Amino acid sequence: MPLIDPFNRNIDYLRISVTDRCNFRCVYCMPQEGFPVAEKSELLTADEFIRLATIAVDLGITKIRLTGGEPLVRKDLEVIVGAIAKLPGLTDLSLTTNGYILDEKAEGLARAGLTRINISLDTLRPDKFKEIARGGDLPRVLAGIRAASDHGIGPIKINCVAMKGLNDDEAADFAAWTKDEDIHFRFIELMPIRWNLDETSGFDSLSAHGGNGLIQLRQTQGSMLSDAQMRRMYISAEELRNRIESVHGPMEPAMVKTNGPARTFRIPGAKGTVGFISQISSDLCAQCNRIRLTSDGFLRPCLMSDGELDLKSVMRGGASDEELAALIRHVVDHKPERHYLAQGQKVTGRGMSQIGG
Ligand code: SAM
Ligand code: SF4
Secondary structure (H helix, E strand, O other): OOOEOOOOOEOOEEEEEOOOOOOOOOOOOOOOOOOOOOOHHHOOOHHHHHHHHHHHHHHOOOEEEEEOOOHHHOOOHHHHHHHHHOOOOOOEEEEEEOOOOHHHHHHHHHHHOOOEEEEEOOOOOHHHHHHHHOOOOHHHHHHHHHHHHHOOOOOEEEEEEEOOOOOHHHHHHHHHHHHHOOEEEEEEEOOOOOOOOOHHHOOOOEEEEOOOOEEEEOOOOOOOOOHHHHHHOOOOHHHHHHHHHHHHOOOEEOOOOOOOOOEEEEOOOOOOEEEEEOOOOOOHHHHOOEEEEOOOOEEEOOOOOOOOEEHHHHHHOOOOHHHHHHHHHHHHHOOOOOOOHHHOOOOOOOOHHHHOO
């Protein structure tokens, strides 16, 4: 029996956050000092992730993505990848990473059975990289992308959070990258997912500076973008596409098999593609096929709603596989129909790095 939710959506995709730790502090994701992290003993062990993934795949999950936090900082990631990659019934295993230590890890991950990867990258300018990610450095991320490709992990998708005034001026540069390389570039809408830090607490202003259209992030310690700031930095897929087409000419529709809800295009003759994922402005909820397991063992039916069920305590309390399967079904049975972010819904509770983006 497949996992069908009350709105007739087939839930076949599980995102697993393997850690809430991260070596970056992206301005839209977490404050400079980071969020408080769970005690190590509260994080699921590799065996616990593998057990829950096995039960989920038996129930009808066919696609799993490992994420975080930064999944590469988890030392036993290869063990988790190796076991999940072998699950009969799983057709797709992928990983989302900031790419910072990917050059060291790509070979081991490929050997363990990882075949697909998404790397997050919001700018091709080293200074701006430091301003946005507040950790790591651009050359190493680029080296990580090359290492993944060299070890046969592909297709390589690059996810870029589009931010008006901050990186929208680079849209055509990113698209240029797809001309000669088999890279699938996707612009993602900024999601105001962590609203409850007051606008005035962190970035004292966001203003155009120097006439070059760049937004200056004047930061004070401990800051991240607020809900209101993120909403002001929204830029539509249409606008980004116009910027790309004004430099590279009209793009043509393209297909990438594993591109999920992205609308995908190609510069004529290019090896790679350019996609747009509009999870706020378009209603992607109708096609949502996901549930999410947090690094501390809670199963969530929706990124944008706070409901979640504690599988870890039940599992550590001695629950059988059948009991855990029933709880997974229960979460699917309570998946909300949609989010209301475009209508002003404010998401409280955990941030993106704590849930698993
Ligand atoms: N650390 C890894 C990374 O950055 O790829 C994996 C976890 S991260 C939470 C997953 C994705 O969520 C990244 O592509 C990141 O850019 C995205 N993300 C985080 N906060 C976001 C926000 N407020 N709006 C849109 N995307 C966001
Ligand atoms: Fe870390 Fe990813 Fe969040 Fe950036 S987006 S702070 S890399 S978890």
